[in-house]
Amino acid sequence: MPIRGKVALVTGATSGIGSATAVLLAERGAHVVVTGRDIARGAQVAARIRAAGGIADFLPAALATADDARVLATAAAEVAGPVDILVNNAAIAVFGATATIAEADFDACYTINVKIPFFLVGALAPGMAERGGGVIVNVSSMVASFGTFGSAVYASSKAALELLTKSWAAEYGPRGVRVNAVAPGPTRTEGTLAHYGPDRLAALAAQAPARRVADATEIAETIAFLAGEHAAFIQGAVIPVDGGRTAT
Numbered sequence: 515m516p517i518r519g520k521v522a523l524v525t526g527a528t529s530g531i532g533s534a535t536a537v538l539l540a541e542r543g544a545h546v547v548v549t550g551r552d553i554a555r556g557a558q559v560a561a562r563i564r565a566a567g568g569i570a571d572f573l574p575a576a577l578a579t580a581d582d583a584r585v586l587a588t589a590a591a592e593v594a595g596p597v598d599i600l601v602n603n604a605a606i607a608v609f610g611a612t613a614t615i616a617e618a619d620f621d622a623c624y625t626i627n628v629k630i631p632f633f634l635v636g637a638l639a640p641g642m643a644e645r646g647g648g649v650i651v652n653v654s655s656m657v658a659s660f661g662t663f664g665s666a667v668y669a670s671s672k673a674a675l676e677l678l679t680k681s682w683a684a685e686y687g688p689r690g691v692r693v694n695a696v697a698p699g700p701t702r703t704e705g706t707l708a709h710y711g712p713d714r715l716a717a718l719a720a721q722a723p724a725r726r727v728a729d730a731t732e733i734a735e736t737i738a739f740l741a742g743e744h745a746a747f748i749q750g751a752v753i754p755v756d757g758g759r760t761a762t
């Protein structure tokens with residue numbers, strides 16, 4: 515499926531990897547629906563795409579319930595047409611010792627990282643299948659693959675998303691919908707700079723063979739690859755884009 519002329523819905527596109535993905539998919543000819551909570555940043559991303567000659571709409575959405583996911587799916591189709599590409603990128607990271615995690619933080623993390631992708635796929639994948647094809651790319655994390663102190667909630671939510679990736683490949687793949695995931699390593703974004711700061715982020719990245727922090731566009735490149743026709747035979751895969759961290 516070529517990206518040109520397709521409609522792509524990118525969650526968390528007001529920031530970091532989601533913003534870079536929205537820009538890249540638009541450069542490759544997709545009509546991109548940018549969504550996120552921050553109205554100023556969302557409008558900026560859409561304006562940047564349009565200024566470069568691309569097509570984009572911004573739909574602000576604070577996603578908390580299955581209904582929020584369904585409303586966003588419907589609104590995206592109303593503004594741009596049937597959604598062909600869904601990038602489940604929006605997430606939050608909750609870190610801390612298991613015994614210190616508040617129930618509300620656990621719920622918030624699992625809601626945006628697992629529940630919202632689940633109901634967005636439920637809202638959009640059947641239509642993709644009926645139209646004969648579509649693509650879903652889930653954004654996981656390298657920490658879904660190994661245990662580290664303090665990341666139990668966040669890492670397990672991403673492990674759930676990775677298993678959902680395989681489940682959906684089995685469920686929708688036979689009807690033309692390719693479902694894959696990328697699992698990034700430390701990447702320079704608004705979110706990680708606010709949480710870690712540049713020095714801790716660099717220290718984290720130094721554990722991998724690449725010995726450096728990724729730029730958001732390096733993750734977006736793999737997401738866009740998975741969304742495009744050159745990835746036509748890739749289904750149910752989780753592609754590490756982590757500078758070699760999980761391989762070593």
Ligand SMILES: NC(=O)c1ccc[n+]([C@@H]2O[C@H](COP(=O)([O-])OP(=O)(O)OC[C@H]3O[C@@H](n4cnc5c(N)ncnc54)[C@H](OP(=O)(O)O)[C@@H]3O)[C@@H](O)[C@H]2O)c1
Nearest residue numbers: 526528529530531550551552577604605655700701703705
């Ligand atoms: N950066 C890394 O080092 C790294 C590493 C591994 C995996 N990842 C994964 O890559 C993805 C992007 O990470 P990032 O660092 O680019 O993230 P980020 O800068 O923290 O941005 C997160 C995005 O998610 C949106 N979002 C969060 N909660 C939301 C909610 N309840 N409703 C709607 N939107 C919500 C935010 O919207 P607003 O800003 O508008 O509020 C923002 O657009 C995430 O899935 C993350 O887990 C990142």
